[in-house]
Amino acid sequence: LKLKTILAFAVGAVFLCAVSAIAAPIVIKFSHVVAEDTPKGIMANKFRDLVAERLGDKVVVEVYPNSQLFGDGKELEALLLGDVHLLAPALSKFQKYTPLLQIYDLPFLFKDMAAIDKFQQGPNGRALLTSMKDKGIVGLDYLHNGMKQISANDPIHGPGDAKNKKFRIMTSDVLAAQFEAVGAMPLKKPFAEVFTLLQTKAIDGQENSWSNIYSQKFYEVQPYITETNHGILDYLVISSTEFWDGLPADVRPVLEECLKEAIVVGNAAAAQKDLDDKQKIIDSKRSEIITLTEEERAAWVEAMKPVWKQFEDAVGKENLEAAIASNN
Numbered sequence: 524l525k526l527k528t529i530l531a532f533a534v535g536a537v538f539l540c541a542v543s544a545i546a547a548p549i550v551i552k553f554s555h556v557v558a559e560d561t562p563k564g565i566m567a568n569k570f571r572d573l574v575a576e577r578l579g580d581k582v583v584v585e586v587y588p589n590s591q592l593f594g595d596g597k598e599l600e601a602l603l604l605g606d607v608h609l610l611a612p613a614l615s616k617f618q619k620y621t622p623l624l625q626i627y628d629l630p631f632l633f634k635d636m637a638a639i640d641k642f643q644q645g646p647n648g649r650a651l652l653t654s655m656k657d658k659g660i661v662g663l664d665y666l667h668n669g670m671k672q673i674s675a676n677d678p679i680h681g682p683g684d685a686k687n688k689k690f691r692i693m694t695s696d697v698l699a700a701q702f703e704a705v706g707a708m709p710l711k712k713p714f715a716e717v718f719t720l721l722q723t724k725a726i727d728g729q730e731n732s733w734s735n736i737y738s739q740k741f742y743e744v745q746p747y748i749t750e751t752n753h754g755i756l757d758y759l760v761i762s763s764t765e766f767w768d769g770l771p772a773d774v775r776p777v778l779e780e781c782l783k784e785a786i787v788v789g790n791a792a793a794a795q796k797d798l799d800d801k802q803k804i805i806d807s808k809r810s811e812i813i814t815l816t817e818e819e820r821a822a823w824v825e826a827m828k829p830v831w832k833q834f835e836d837a838v839g840k841e842n843l844e845a846a847i848a849s850n851n
């Protein structure tokens with residue numbers, strides 16, 4: 524009898540394990556470094572909700588905002604280790620994996636978001652999605668945030684005003700060269716540290732979109748923001764090739780569809796927040812917004828333009844030509 528009972532238990536346990544293995548949903552951890560009420564935060568939550576609607580209990584998306592799971596620096600390593608499955612880092616954060624995406628960091632290259640769209644939807648932009656395949660990273664699609672502005676402790680009008688000032692940048696040599704071109708001192712620092720660095724005046728300024736300057740409260744500790752629109756802040760939604768290719772064939776296309784729709788929502792939020800968050804900063808009266816004169820803007824362009832030539836080979840001449848053409 525004893526043996527029979529043990530056997531019955533064993534069979535039961537095996538059966539339960541098998542059932543739970545079949546029924547266990549695939550968990551997709553989506554980690555990011557910004558707040559929830561930002562283009563990326565909104566896109567990630569929309570994706571989670573669409574997947575819940577369409578894939579029911581087959582797939583569960585867990586979103587971790589505000590660098591709470593992984594911050595800059597660690598998140599890409601975590602993706603390759605399988606500890607997280609979806610990320611959307613800024614395009615400036617991939618230098619370790621490919622030089623090609625640094626095309627997006629070249630100062631004054633894209634005149635507006637429409638030019639970026641044109642480039643990203645064209646053959647060169649699409650090809651860049653798979654530029655990190657040999658490193659085990661798959662680019663699923665782009666997501667917008669907005670053009671970058673420069674915030675600082677002192678008023679910055681011409682490029683000379685940036686001289687000898689310390690600016691936080693993302694991990695990109697192009698961004699470093701851009702600030703070095705005006706005699707400034709760039710410092711590569713994780714996003715989660717920027718507010719404290721500004722507040723304690725360990726650095727003098729930083730560059731970011733209106734959405735990030737607002738949602739991270741940078742404007743509360745930066746009395747001046749110069750509307751330079753000198754570069755773009757855009758994202759690449761990525762997964763590891765191993766994880767993405769390993770998804771069941773009936774699940775992956777649905778996820779791709781959900782992502783596409785979530786990105787449309789995220790891009791609409793980006794366009795709206797670019798206007799609204801700028802206005803909220805103006806209304807707060809915490810920070811003065813400096814508009815460049817035509818001559819001042821021309822001086823910035825002239826000072827930073829040599830960076831294009833410096834990185835032409837790294838980003839690919841044909842990519843640079845296509846990017847320039849996207850402005851027409």
Ligand code: LMR
Pocket residue numbers: 556557612613668693713714731735756
């Ligand atoms: C930054 O590090 O400044 C931004 O890339 C953060 C983000 O993801 O928007």
